[in-house]
Amino acid sequence: xxxxxxxxxxxxxxxxxxxxxxxxxxxxxxxxxxxxxxxxxxxxxxxxxxxxxxxxxxxxxxxxxxxxxxxxxxxxxxxxxxxxxxxxxxxxxxxxxxxxxxxxxxxxxxxxxxxxxxxxxxxxxxxxxxxxxxxxxxxxxxxxxxxxxxxxxxxxxxxxxxxxxxxxxxxxxxxxxxxxxxxxxxxxxxxxxxxxxxxxxxxxxxxxxxxxxxxxxxxxxxxxxxxxxxxxxxxxxxxxxxxxx
Amino acid sequence: xxxxxxxxxxxxxxxxxxxxxxxxxxxxxxxxxxxxxxxxxxxxxxxxxxxxxxxxxxxxxxxxxxxxxxxxxxxxxxxxxxxxxxxxxxxxxxxxxxxxxxxxxxxxxxxxxxxxxxxxxxxxxxxxxxxxxxxxxxxxxxxxxxxxxxxxxxxxxxxxxxxxxxxxxxxxxxxxxxxxxxxxxxxxxxxxxxxxxxxxxxxxxxxxxxxxxxxxxxxxxxxxxxxxxxxxxxxxxxxxxxxxxxxxxxxxxxxxxxxxxxxxxxx
Numbered sequence: 449x450x451x452x453x454x455x456x457x458x459x460x461x462x463x464x465x466x467x468x469x470x471x472x473x474x475x476x477x478x479x480x481x482x483x484x485x486x487x488x489x490x491x492x493x494x495x496x497x498x499x500x501x502x503x504x505x506x507x508x509x510x511x512x513x514x515x516x517x518x519x520x521x522x523x524x525x526x527x528x529x530x531x532x533x534x535x536x537x538x539x540x541x542x543x544x545x546x547x548x549x550x551x552x553x554x555x556x557x558x559x560x561x562x563x564x565x566x567x568x569x570x571x572x573x574x575x576x577x578x579x580x581x582x583x584x585x586x587x588x589x590x591x592x593x594x595x596x597x598x599x600x601x602x603x604x605x606x607x608x609x610x611x612x613x614x615x616x617x618x619x620x621x622x623x624x625x626x627x628x629x630x631x632x633x634x635x636x637x638x639x640x641x642x643x644x645x646x647x648x649x650x651x652x653x654x655x656x657x658x659x660x661x662x663x664x665x666x667x668x669x670x671x672x673x674x675x676x677x678x679x680x681x682x683x684x685x686x687x688x689x690x691x692x693x
Numbered sequence: 694x695x696x697x698x699x700x701x702x703x704x705x706x707x708x709x710x711x712x713x714x715x716x717x718x719x720x721x722x723x724x725x726x727x728x729x730x731x732x733x734x735x736x737x738x739x740x741x742x743x744x745x746x747x748x749x750x751x752x753x754x755x756x757x758x759x760x761x762x763x764x765x766x767x768x769x770x771x772x773x774x775x776x777x778x779x780x781x782x783x784x785x786x787x788x789x790x791x792x793x794x795x796x797x798x799x800x801x802x803x804x805x806x807x808x809x810x811x812x813x814x815x816x817x818x819x820x821x822x823x824x825x826x827x828x829x830x831x832x833x834x835x836x837x838x839x840x841x842x843x844x845x846x847x848x849x850x851x852x853x854x855x856x857x858x859x860x861x862x863x864x865x866x867x868x869x870x871x872x873x874x875x876x877x878x879x880x881x882x883x884x885x886x887x888x889x890x891x892x893x894x895x896x897x898x899x900x901x902x903x904x905x906x907x908x909x910x911x912x913x914x915x916x917x918x919x920x921x922x923x924x925x926x927x928x929x930x931x932x933x934x935x936x937x938x939x940x941x942x943x944x945x946x947x948x949x950x951x952x953x954x955x956x957x958x959x960x
Contacts (some may be wrong), residue, residue, distance in 0.1 A: 454934065503877025506870075508918035511754040518743055518751075560746055 489531055492523060492540045498550035513552035514549055520544050533569035541566060542581045549585055559585055559596040567603050575608050583617055583691070592628045597621055600635055615641045622654070632669045639676070648684035654675060700818045705793060709801035712810075716775045719808050725767065730816055733759040753824045754921040757817070761916060762835055764813045765869065768845045771809055773852040776802065780856050786958040795953050803946060806845035814838045829920050832927040836916030843910060844869055844944040853952050868936075872909040878902060880908045910941045 456464075493500075505512030524531045540676050546556040549605075569575055579600050586597040597617055605614035615638065622638040624630070635658075642651035655677045664670055710772040733756050741752035788798060796815055820833040825833075849867050851861035889895045895904070912939040918929055 466817045499880055500877065503880050506873035507912045507915055508754065508758055510919050511751065511758060514744070514747065515740075515755075518740070521745070522743070544869065555747070557746055564745075631811040 489526060489535060490624075491535075491537055492520075492544060494540055495544045495547040498547050501547070501551055509514070510552055512556070513548060513555060514557060516551070517548050517557045520548070520558075521565060524565075533566065534571045534574065536566075536569075536574075538566070538569070538571075538574040538577045542577055545581060546585070548568065549588075553589060555590065556592055556596070559593050563599040563603070567600075567607070572608055575603070576610075576613075579604050579608065579613065579617070583620065585608040587620065590624050591628050593623065594621060594624070594628065594634055596639060598634045601641075605641065611641065611645055615645065632664065632666065636673070639680075643676075643680055646687070648680045648687070652680050655680070695755050699907060702794075702797065702860070705900045706777070706797045706800050706804075709788075709793065709797060710804040713775065713801055713805045714808060714951060717771050719810075722771070722812075726813070726816055728762045729760065729767070730820070732821075749824075750922050753821075754918050756824075757821065757833060757916075757921065758918055760817045760820070761840065761918075764817070764837070764841055765844045766866075768806070768809055768813055768841050769848040769862050769865050770858075772802075772806060772845050772848045773858045773865070775805075776849065776852045777856070777858045777861070785959075786827065786957075789958055796950060799946065799949050799953055802849055802949075803846070806849055807842055810838050810841035810845055813841055825921065828927060832920060832931060833916060836931060836934055839934055843914060843938050843941060843945075846942055846949075850949050853949055853956075871905075873912065873915065875906055875909060875914065879906070911937060914938050914941060 464624055501512065501516060502509055524533065524536065545558045545562055548555070550601040559582060561576055567575060569578075582593075582596055582600040586593040586600075590597070598621060601614050601617040601621070604610050604617055608614075614651045618641050621630075622635050624635070639651035642648070642654070654674050657675055658664060659670070659677070664673065707952075710862045729752050731873055736759055737752040737756035738929050744751045779788075785798075789795070814837045818830060821833050822830040844865065848861060848865040851864040852858070855861045855864060879902065880901075882895070882902055885893070886895045886899050913930075913933050915934070917925060917934075919925060920927065920930075
């Protein structure tokens, strides 16, 4: 049997006032704690030199470098919360990534963190700092880091919207010597970007040079390049016709 | 006649070794080893989940290092507490009333350290052979055995000299950690000399530490964890470790003998 209730007006006013104050205090306290945990965000401290960490590793250099990298990977998770990337100082982050790369030059992990994790930032300035770092480290060891450079090229084009930077990065992939083992699509990124920039003549010249060099033996790759060559030639002649009219 | 005497001495030493081993081997040791293995698997499993790439290598290397440091601490505790009991129960005095030489006691204890190290590395071998190639598993087991032997001998010397378990464990751990961090400490001292523009006190500290380093085992005396990430010349690395451990073991055993022969025991 449901107990009948008296109307709210029957409750003494001091009790209602007490309830309102209690509710207000609870909301205020919650808000305060939220701000406090926001304030408690621990920024990245500047890293020491790689040699110091090497000494601290007690002989397990690579394991220690991976554990430090994972610590950096978890930096955006503090007190069980995900910290927005724009709160992270990307200049210090890049210093960490460079130190980790110096500590274990054969590891792909720090560059993977740069291209896959910390590139999720919406801040274009931070993204630019990160892409410049990827480009710099890629040049120090292209065989290990060509994948990250290719990813960074895509990020520069689509996320940052800087096609010139993307072209610069794609060109550095294209200009790698032949003994660097990487798939053709990574080298082909340059002419695809040139076509995007309406620089069909350069793209055509690159494809023709590639075809004439005889370095491509894969039939699928050859077909792809020939199709692209034809497509770019058609687009170029169309744009020339429009210009002449 | 000499042959008979030698055989008798050998038999006595082995009997002593067997007797000391009984003090080490007990159910608690195997229980502790099982707990350590479970914790090692949990920790490395956690890291395996966290890592985005190379997770397998990182987890195995962490598992190996976790077991390495746990076993090092365990062998120190086993050896020091076992010998400390001899001090407490006045066992030495009783032993020395028998026709047993002091060197036989030291030899038996060295055998105990070697055998205990073998028992401790067995789980590491079983774990590593499951996850890595046979060559790496064998390398890691032998290298870890050499490392534990070294740590055990340092613990033996420490307990013979200090006679108290906490002091001996602390000293042995200090030597172990100092050896492992020698590169870092040398760097820091060199940096302090540079920053102080070659101040005499800093240069003195750096040269004292450089002198101490000559009495500590170098990093090459320990198992190389990098084998889990890259291809190393295993035979060559192991050869270097064997050589350094062998020389250091002789040095420690001689120090033990000197210390033990100088001790006065009263019943």
